[in-house]
Amino acid sequence: MTVTTDHIGDFFDQLAETPQPLLHDIYATMRIDLDDDGKPWHLTLDHGRISVSRSDTSAGAIVRSDRALFEQIVTGEANTLTAALRGRLRIEGDARLLVVFTRLLPGPPRRRTTVPSPTGHTETTPGTKSRNGGKERRS
């Protein structure tokens, strides 16, 4: 098996290193079961800090996904809510945690990038096409 980039491993590594102020009020555990050979990913969200391990212990919510979809999710190419509505991503336990998990994901790759100008106002210039032909923004 040729390994190119391990997006999923990178995602969880980076997650454990980054404080999450938006989750400052939350304590929860969740597990991500992928259909690959590895053990599930187990997350403990503890008031803005996240610890990650490989373990099949129980959790407040269990998310099940195929590896290909989950790669797209951690790179921002797939949306968790629509994947769940289509039945490709399954959630057991507290469904609210799926929304919390979504907070941790990167945004869609073909996005506008916006940098406020020195006046504090956003400047808009044309850039590459987004999926609906809207204008990209950058400074």
Add this chain to the structure above:
Amino acid sequence: MTTGQVNILDGNTFVVCDKTGDIEATPQDTSGLFSFDTRFLSHWVLTVDGERLNPLSVDDLQYFESRFFLVPGTASIYVNATLSVIRRRAVGTGFHEELTILNHDDKPADLTVRVDADADFADLFEVKDNVGKKGKYYHRVASDHLLIGYERDTYRRETLVSASAPARFDEHGLTMTVHIEPHGEWMTDLDVVTALVGWGERFTRPKYGHAGGEDRPMAQSLRQWLDEAPTLETDREGLKSTYRRSLVDLAALRFSPPIAGGASLPAAGLPWFMALFGRDAIFTSLQALPFTPELAATTLLALGAWQGRYVDDFREEEPGRILHEMRYGETAAFEEQPHSPYYGTADATALYIVLLDEYERWTGDTQLVKACEPQARAALRWLDEYGDRQGNGYVSYKRANEENGLENQCWKDSWDSINYRDGRLPDFPRATCELQGYAYDAKFRGARLARYVWHDDEYAHTLARQAEDLKHRFNNDFWVADGKYFGVALDGDGSVVDSLTSNVGHLLWSGIVEREKAESVVAHLMGRELFSGWGIRTLAEGQARYNPIGYHNGAVWPFDNSIIAWGLRRYGYKTEAARIASAMLDAAEYFNGRLPEAFAGYDRSYTQYPVEYPTACSPQAWSTGAPLLLLRTMLGLNTSGQFLVTDPAVPPEIGYLALLDIRGRWGRIDAFGRGRPFEEDPRRSWGRPRS
């Protein structure tokens, strides 16, 4: 809704059927059993010995429960019928139907009872727009149930039909062979259970169990809901029933999205909007705050959880932006519609802060306000960064999703709602005036939260200064000098869009209007062009696009009027606020206590009753909330530190008015008022703690 239809609902699950309880949907009507924006039953027809039934009467027992009294045969012969058929139906996770047949004859009856069932799994958007399905249907017949399913790739939705009595199932329904003794009865339970396969639990029974039981969780929950709300006492009988209707409808529209963990927030309205809408949920929570503060808490948490983080043109997501609309149907699932969620609203983000502050003032729940601090700061930042699309210091909108985004991202969201006096439509971005009012109020209230709850004086100072600056600029830039009112918007060039609209009333509510300008704004609101006698029109008579049945160009919206009445109170115009309250509550009585989304803007002297807007949604959450807010404005309820202040100005025709047990940071307090002629200024009084 078409008359003759019966609606029963529970959150985002609802049934629309005819007077016999049957469902026979055509592709473009809203008959059926809907849940999560999907039609799980499009056909449900009962026959006895091959004959359809005739309705004698329908009882709407509860918002989630109806009972249909039926007899077999055609109208000409049913008077001699020896059978009665009773269907009692309760909505939950699907529905539960108790079917009873009574034999009134001296002879036994042997009958074939048949229920035809089918599901088209139409997305509500397909029902609206008549779009064909892309997946495959399947039917699985077992000895004790019929499973109807729909599959498109990994997307699956299923409906399971079962019965308690012995039945033969086939692909199109079930047949029961029934023997009833003379003067005897026969009964079966029919269960219809819906499933989003892969999402949560599958095939649990409807949550009521048996529709006839007294200890049903739904009935208990409604009782508790009504008990917790303040008690209304008044001389005006009609107001009592309007109040009760509002509380019950609000209970019906409670919706517990999978993300709220069992807590409820208001869905927008039946039938098209049984979903989470940012703006509607916030306004309804504001209106209902003195009555059911829990709705506000859930709304703040759910909208905060989904706050935008990235720039995504398809969903019009931006960091800090509060969502517009969340849907669960097939078109959302396959990203054919952007509602997962869709963020195309320019007002919900500021209104989120307004609700957060008003909630804290009312309940003293600083814990929630502290928990929401990151979201609140991100929302306030959005107003200055992404919300200000022209770099001119005003919040404006221009859709990023050109395919299926909304053109007008304010509450008047129809395509031609924002127009010049001469009827032309302005360019984008459009900075509508009420958006500036909401932004001002958000900054002003944000400053208070920063100072007293987040303990960040520097941030408080910055927000307060920005608010003052915005108010000053706004009063110059939006003022239409030749009319002495605020224009509805600034256009793409920053020039005033000069039509006279109800939006100026929202400006009073937000407090952005300078004192010396208030007098002429109020004169316009209460003048002939805007005030119809039934309420304030969305667009003034005399403007080129004025049309009494124009959705946002002349119709009267109860929600709009309730906010305007609140605004009039804020500037001390008690008499005017009471006139609006009185007119709205009169109108409510014509609609059996249930104000529709909108009614026509005809002058009251011209129509003796308010004419319902043709396709208005009913019940609709923020219309349901309007009488509640009007009670607040009549009693002049407001918070002052730890106290509830009352300053009643009750219309004379209402007489005595009291709300008992108003919950808040003060515990429970009663408020009283008495209608009196308006020349006499009602004495200011303090709320009295209960003994």
